[in-house]
Amino acid sequence: MKRQHAIKPTADSHRQWSVMLPTLSPAIRDWVSSDGLIWLHLLKTATAGLLALGIAMLLDLQQPRIAMTTVFVLMQPFSGMVLAKSFYRILGTVVGTIAALVLGALFVQQPELYMLGMIGWVSACIAAAVRYRHFRWYGLVLAGYTAVLIGIPNVMVPHDLFLAALTRAAEVAVGIVCSSAVSALIVPQRSSLALRRALHIRYTNITAFAADVLGRGIERGEFERRFANLVDEIVGFEATRTFAAFEDPAMRSRSQHLGRLNGEFMDVCTRLHALHQLLKRLRLGGPSRIVDAITPYFHELSGLLGATQDTNTDASRVAAGLRLFQASLPRRVRETRRPLEAAPAESLADFDTAAELLYRFVDEWIRYSETYVSLARRKPEAERRTTGRYVSKTNGFAVAFTFARSAAVMAIVSWFWIATDWPSGGMAVIGAALACALTSTAPNASKMAVQMAVGTVLATMTGYLFTCYVYPNVDGFPLLGAMLAPVLALGAFIASRKLLAGYGIGFSVFFCLLAGPDNVVTYAPDLLINNGIAITASLLLAAIVFAVVFPADMPWLIERIEGDLRAQVVSACMDELPGLNQRFQSSIHDLASQLRMLLTRRSRHRRDALRWMLVTLEVGHAMIDLRNEVARAGYAPALHSRWSSSLVRTCDDLARLFKRPDARALERSLVSVRSATWVAQDVLATVHADRDKRHDLQRILSCLHFIRTALLDKDAPFKAR
Structure with a gap:
């Protein structure tokens, strides 16, 4: 029992x-x-x-x-x-x-x-x-x-x-x-009623959490604690969904719909973590001009999310407000970027990466909100996309x-x-x-x-x-x-x-x-x-x-589960793309939940395990984004002889880093990411006149820059090994 x-x-x-x-x-x-x-x-x-x-x-x-x-x-x-x-x-x-x-x-x-x-x-x-x-x-x-x-x-x-x-x-x-x-x-x-109530509470909690992260920023310890609670909710949701299917035919018939909702919730959580990490790095060491330029957008988004916290969760209103924000965002970002074009390339890359993450976060939040709203309808909308099943x-x-x-x-x-x-x-x-x-x-x-x-x-x-x-x-x-x-x-x-x-x-x-x-x-x-x-x-x-x-928190056992956790980045770099995002995220959250159960509260091992989970989620998700963008830019290999080899080397070196993390593997990964960035910049200069291709390369560069900043983060656990 x-x-x-x-x-x-x-x-x-x-x-x-x-x-x-x-x-x-x-x-x-x-x-x-x-x-x-x-x-x-x-x-x-x-x-x-x-x-x-x-x-x-x-x-x-x-x-x-x-x-x-x-x-x-x-x-x-x-x-x-x-x-x-x-x-x-x-x-x-x-x-x-x-x-x-x-x-x-x-x-x-x-x-x-x-x-x-x-x-x-x-x-x-x-x-x-x-x-x-x-x-x-x-x-x-x-x-x-x-x-x-x-x-x-x-x-x-x-x-x-x-x-x-x-x-x-x-x-x-x-x-x-x-x-x-x-x-x-x-x-x-x-259980079905409890599940609906849990979905309501979860939407309210993630909204409040996102408003806090984007609006004022929160300390690392508080972020880790609240994010870890979200991980537990993701894993618990799957168990409750199974129980509800035994008693409620409506829930059983909407199993795929609920699975998609949980997958989109994981996307939102992961993107929110990426935004938090980038904001933290910008505030700690980024140029003040870049920080001042991008901060108003985050404050505005925080206000849109926080404005509905005191209501009965009108998620459709949130989605509608975000759609208006999303529609005007590209033009406003371009206008904000023009005065910054004379800034150093590294600073401009910080701005572009922050803007790209903002685009993706808004788009994923809209999808999550619309799926959440459609769940209350008698006949939910048809599936928009195929999602993989939750993997434990x-x-x-x-x-x-x-x-x-x-x-x-x-x-x-x-x-x-x-x-x-x-x-x-x-x-x-x-x-x-x-x-x-x-x-x-x-x-x-x-x-x-x-x-x-x-x-x-x-x-x-x-x-x-x-x-x-x-x-x-x-x-x-x-x-x-x-x-x-x-x-x-x-x-x-x-x-x-x-x-x-x-x-x-x-x-x-x-x-x-x-x-x-x-x-x-x-x-x-x-x-x-x-x-x-x-x-x-x-x-x-x-x-x-x-x-x-046989104590459950034996170091060798914890190390092997952490190894499984890091191995998900290897999967993100090497596995087939269809359904990879769902498999990657569900596996990460499931393994992190197991570690949280095994490790004593407020112990150093527990903090280390959580930080490995966060950096694995951060880099692995960015790699999946990068591979998806590269797949769409099928014309790039013909424009640069080193395009394919530089990206393959980046994937291989990142996989080796997470397989056996050490200072040498970290340095090799940083060199590979930098080389791939230079190649992508050369291709960008070649296709700059083509608007669609220019945007493709800008998204690829944002992914590469984000991976590099994640590897350089002083809070990342690589240097502790």
């Missing part, structure tokens, strides 16, 4: 409740749209858990508590999230069941070989889950620990394995159906590291169980598998495992009270449900808190697993305590291994 996020009230949820209860006072309405949503989630979770327990008991299944446990593993605030996880849980459960049966058939009464096969299977599933992530993570994790839940209790009694597998599958199915039905039918909180990449070493970490934890626990014949050793193995699975994508796996261990201790103590004092004194399911409801709701509440999620997960899952009622309740508090100790010990062992033996 991925760590759940805090339940955030949305304007869409408020409207749902307002329609249902139009006579409520403003104070009650405010409560309904904030704390009321939390209570609603707790009510639905407890209801689904008790419903699953009751149905499993009615069907006389062997362990109804497994059905209740399933609900707590599945339940999320939004129905689309539950439906997505339920779908993949079914697939994972089927595959895990088959794996348990196959392993049981291959290694009959051979516990050492059986455990070796089980460790390999579970570790492979968890590693694959880390590789594919998002909603697919859940199905792969389920395929691993479902096999453990079925196979471990029956490792020495293989004749019971087939019946146990069928029974467990039925119990899990009951939990899936109940959680999905309650979430989707009882006051459903739609996980480093192969990170996947192998996850496999080794999970195998090590499970191997230690399994060896101890077999060597000592510990009666509760099987439960310890189950706890170890769950710890490895549930923490596989956690930002701090060791911390989460410790939280789960504390939650397990509380679950064991609560289970002891229920076993000794509650279950013997209740008669009938209604009274049993009344006694369980507060405990179940408490676990769900803690699990919904972002900083306390581990405690809630450990408490909810292991209370149900250890002390959940069955049709025939076994009053064995000693067994309960022994099993609780076994699970707690396995969780603490996992925490130690995660922190000491």
Whole structure:
């Protein structure tokens, strides 16, 4: 189960409740749209858990508590999230069941070989889950620990394995159906509504951010922090879009439209970063004449963006205002440039590059705004252009590291169980598998495992009270449900808190697993305590291994993910152009998000990783722009003998620089960019009389100049290596 996020009230949820209860006072309405949503989630979770327990008991299944446990593993605030996880849980459960049966058939009464096969299977599933992530993570994790839940209790009694597998599958199915039905039918909180609200907030935030960057400039630390938050939004948007597709046919039919919107948002963010970097360099070392000449345009653009911040986001009005600004911009820039033509070539290149970036930023913002507006229409406009799909990449070493970490934890626990014949050793193995699975994508796996261990201790103590004092004194399911409801709701509440999620997960899952009622309740508090100790010990062992033996922020692992990040510039220089921009940007943001999860907040490694991400995004995107412009200038090779060779050398040297950054590679890249600039200037002088060709060469020169300034930036991480 991925760590759940805090339940955030949305304007869409408020409207749902307002329609249902139009006579409520403003104070009650405010409560309904904030704390009321939390209570609603707790009510639905407890209801689904008790419903699953009751149905499993009615069907006389062997362990109804497994059905209740399933609900707590599945339940999320939004129905689309539950439906997505339920779908993949079914697939994972089927595959895990088959794996348990196959392993049981291959290694009959051979516990050492059986455990070796089980460790390999579970570790492979968890590693694959880390590789594919998002909603697919859940199905792969389920395929691993479902096999453990079925196979471990029956490792020495293989004749019971087939019946146990069928029974467990039925119990899990009951939990899936109940959680999905309650979430989707009882006051459903739609992921699609949350997605629309997120798009609204994102548009407002990027508008305010752009107005600040263009208008007054912001400090490097603040820019990096706010830009990193935008990266997280890009990655989170893809997961939410997937969840929404499970519950809303309209969102499913507009999947390409939403993908294009996210791609255009990435374009806007990247261009805004490029503008920020250029403005910073001009203000720090550029000629005052150039700065004074270009600054009014940025202030005017900032005013256009900032004027709508206090309204309800009239994005169409923003786009209309920017279209007027865009229409007059070329003429005004030419008039501003004429008095500067006597300035040094380097200064004039600064002005031309700033103007070109401004053109591109305005054009991309207009496209983004129009796509955002068209999303609200019943029939969105036809696709203007084909965009590649969002690409998520996980480093192969990170996947192998996850496999080794999970195998090590499970191997230690399994060896101890077999060597000592510990009666509760099987439960310890189950706890170890769950710890490895549930923490596989956690930002701090060791911390989460410790939280789960504390939650397990509380679950064991609560289970002891229920076993000794509650279950013997209740008669009938209604009274049993009344006694369980507060405990179940408490676990769900803690699990919904972002900083306390581990405690809630450990408490909810292991209370149900250890002390959940069955049709025939076994009053064995000693067994309960022994099993609780076994699970707690396995969780603490996992925490130690995660922190000491396999820490996620190991320098060699971070360096390899950073290597993958820098390798995207190699792709920008070498890969085929169709769809390259979308692949490049989505890969960059996805890898940067992984690094932010692995690295401790406010650490030097985290800052270095973010700066590598920024310079990679900056240079790689400029290279894609350069290659697109060169492709349009097909006439240039005939005008200069060194045209093609100079550009190929530039691409090769930049690729080598980002592959193995050092001072020598940096110097070689600067020489190549300068040589390509001289060649482009010669071609520009040749075609100066042709307006269209002149503009082509000016855009190419702007790209080359921007790449050179990025390589020379004193804040770039090249010189730190």
